[in-house]
Each structure stands twice: as structure tokens, then as C-alpha cells.
Amino acid sequence: EIVLTQSPGTLSLSPGERTTLFCRASQSVSSNSLAWYRQKPGQAPRLLIYGASNRATGIPDRFSGSGSGTDFTLTISRLEPEDFAVYYCQHYGSSPITFGQGTRLEIK
Amino acid sequence: QVQLVESGGGVVQPGRSLRVSCAASGFTFSNYGIHWVRQAPGKGLEWVGVIGNDGDVQYYADSVKGRFTISRDNSKNTLYLQMNNLRAEDTAVYYCAKEPQKYRGPWYFQDWGQGTLVSVSS
Numbered sequence: 001e002i003v004l005t006q007s008p009g010t011l012s013l014s015p016g017e018r019t020t021l022f023c024r025a026s027q028s029v030s031s032n033s034l035a036w037y038r039q040k041p042g043q044a045p046r047l048l049i050y051g052a053s054n055r056a057t058g059i060p061d062r063f064s065g066s067g068s069g070t071d072f073t074l075t076i077s078r079l080e081p082e083d084f085a086v087y088y089c090q091h092y093g094s095s096p097i098t099f100g101q102g103t104r105l106e107i108k
Numbered sequence: 109q110v111q112l113v114e115s116g117g118g119v120v121q122p123g124r125s126l127r128v129s130c131a132a133s134g135f136t137f138s139n140y141g142i143h144w145v146r147q148a149p150g151k152g153l154e155w156v157g158v159i160g161n162d163g164d165v166q167y168y169a170d171s172v173k174g175r176f177t178i179s180r181d182n183s184k185n186t187l188y189l190q191m192n193n194l195r196a197e198d199t200a201v202y203y204c205a206k207e208p209q210k211y212r213g214p215w216y217f218q219d220w221g222q223g224t225l226v227s228v229s230s
Contacts, residue, residue, distance in 0.1 A: 035216040037153075044203055044220035045153065056218060088153055092215035095167050097143075097155040 002027055002091050006100035012108040015079050021103045023072045023089035033093030036065055036074045039102075040085045048087075049074060079105075110134040110219040112204050117224030120194055128224050130187040130204030138162065138182040139210040143217065144189050146200035156202070159187065161211055172198075194228045201225050 003026040013019055023034070032052035037045035047056040049065035052072055062077040076083055084107050089100040116128035130142065144156035157168035159178040166178050177190040187204055201223040207213035 033214065033216075039153075044222060045217075046220075047216065047218050050208075050214070050216045090153070090216065095215075096169050097215050099153040099155070102152045 001096055002029065002094070002098055004089050004091060004098055004100035006087075006089060006103045008103060009101075010104045010106060012106050013079055014108045015081055017079050019076050019079065019105070021074045021076075021087055021105075023067075023074070023100050025070045025072075025091060028069045029072075029091045030093035032068055033091055034065075034067070034072050035090045035092060036063075037088045037090065038083070038085050039088065040082070045088060081107075110206065112206060112219060112221035114202060114204055114221045114224035117202065117226045119227045119229060121230050122195060122228055124194055125190070125192045126194060126226060127188055127190045128202055128226065130189075130221055132185045132187065132204075132206070135206070137180075137185040141207040141211075141213055141215075142180065142187045143205045143207070143215065144178060144187075145203045145205055145217070145220075146198075147203070147223075148197075148200045151200075154200070156189070158215065191226070194226075196228050199226060199228045 005024045007022045034052045036049040039045040048063050053065045064075045086102045086104050088102050111133045113131045120126045141160050143158045146154050157178050159166045163180050175193045179188045203223045204221045205217035206219040208218045
């Protein structure tokens with residue numbers, strides 16, 4: 001089973017700032033099968049990025065993903081109020097699927 | 109558009125059984141694999157398992173293997189999760205989630221239901 005470790009656990013930032021979230025895998029993720037989600041309180045997760053760097057349908061270009069092998073990042077270029085939420089990475093290259101423990105992005 | 113609507117959650121005693129459902133619409137249900145993902149209160153996401161588009165293949169997380177069974181009725185556009193011998197640690201919101209591509213699609217999720225809460229407590 002691939003273990004995903006996200007860092008930092010919590011980020012306190014202001015709207016308009018830029019930030020980068022990290023996701024490290026315990027072993028190489030095949031074919032860059034890595035996705036990112038944003039989850040707001042009381043809602044289902046929303047897909048942001050798949051294939052490590054491909055934006056999902058309807059996701060604005062302030063979100064970008066990069067990385068390969070064991071190290072992946074999600075960058076938000078300019079934080080909007082709706083971006084203050086919890087972010088999860090997920091690998092899907094092999095069974096079982098696993099998720100990272102999440103990074104909470106809070107308003108400073 | 110794609111809609112996934114879970115139902116059947118509730119409070120159940122440890123050791124008992126419960127079946128939750130996921131009603132699908134807005135796409136050809138029989139063409140897509142569907143997953144269950146759960147989230148314990150205040151915790152992160154945990155994959156539960158998957159069933160292939162025609163029901164021939166299922167995979168499960170070790171934490172539920174042998175206790176949970178995923179099935180589907182393609183004539184009713186409905187997915188099921190039968191949960192037996194429930195434990196307190198199974199308490200969670202259970203989401204169904206659709207694969208993005210037909211047949212043996214990659215296992216990331218563009219479309220999710222709103223979730224149904226299962227509470228296991230005496």
C-alpha cells in the first residue's frame with residue numbers, strides 16, 4: 001500500500017497570497033497517477049487535478065499541479081475566499097487507492 | 109448532468125448490518141465503474157472499494173474485506189454497499205463516486221454523491 005504524507009498540516013494565509021501544498025508518496029506513483037481534491041465543510045470533495053498536472057473540468061488556472069515519482073505539489077497562485085478548505089492528494093495507480101491525511105488552508 | 113444520490117444511512121448497533129444505496133442518473137450507468145469512499149467525522153478520506161461496470165470485478169480495502177460487499181443493479185441504475193458485522197470504527201459519511209472514463213477507467217473521481225452518514229453505536 002502506498003502511504004501519502006501531506007505537508008504542512010495547516011496553513012494560515014490571506015486572500016490573494018500564493019501557496020504550495022506538498023504530497024510525498026512512500027513509493028513511486030506509477031504513470032503519475034496522482035490527483036488533488038478540495039473539500040469544503042459539509043461537502044463532498046471536488047477534483048482539482050488528475051495525472052499530477054491536468055486541471056479537471058471547470059477548475060480555474062490559478063490551480064496547478066506538478067511532480068513525479070514520489071514528490072508532488074499543488075500550487076494556488078492567488079487565493080480566493082472559496083479556497084480556504086481542506087486539500088487531499090490521492091494516488092490511483094494501483095489498488096488500494098489511498099489518500100493523504102489532508103492539508104487545512106485557513107484564513108489568517 | 110451526472111447525479112449520484114446516496115441513501116440508507118442511519119444509526120446501527122455494533123455487530124449488526126446495514127445496506128446503503130447510490131442512485132445514479134445523467135449518464136449510462138452500466139458503462140462505468142463506481143467506488144465507495146468514506147470519511148469518519150472530522151477525519152480524512154478512506155477508499156472502501158470498487159465494482160466494475162458490469163459487476164464482474166470488486167476490490168476492497170483490507171479494513172472492510174470480508175464484511176462489506178459492493179453490488180449493482182444496472183437495470184435500476186443503483187449501486188449498493190452491504191455492510192455486515194459493523195464496528196464503531198465504521199462510523200462515517202459514505203460517498204459513492206464515479207470513474208471518469210468508461211469501462212476500466214482510472215480511479216480518480218470527478219463526480220461524487222452528497223454522502224450518507226452511518227453511525228455505529230450501542
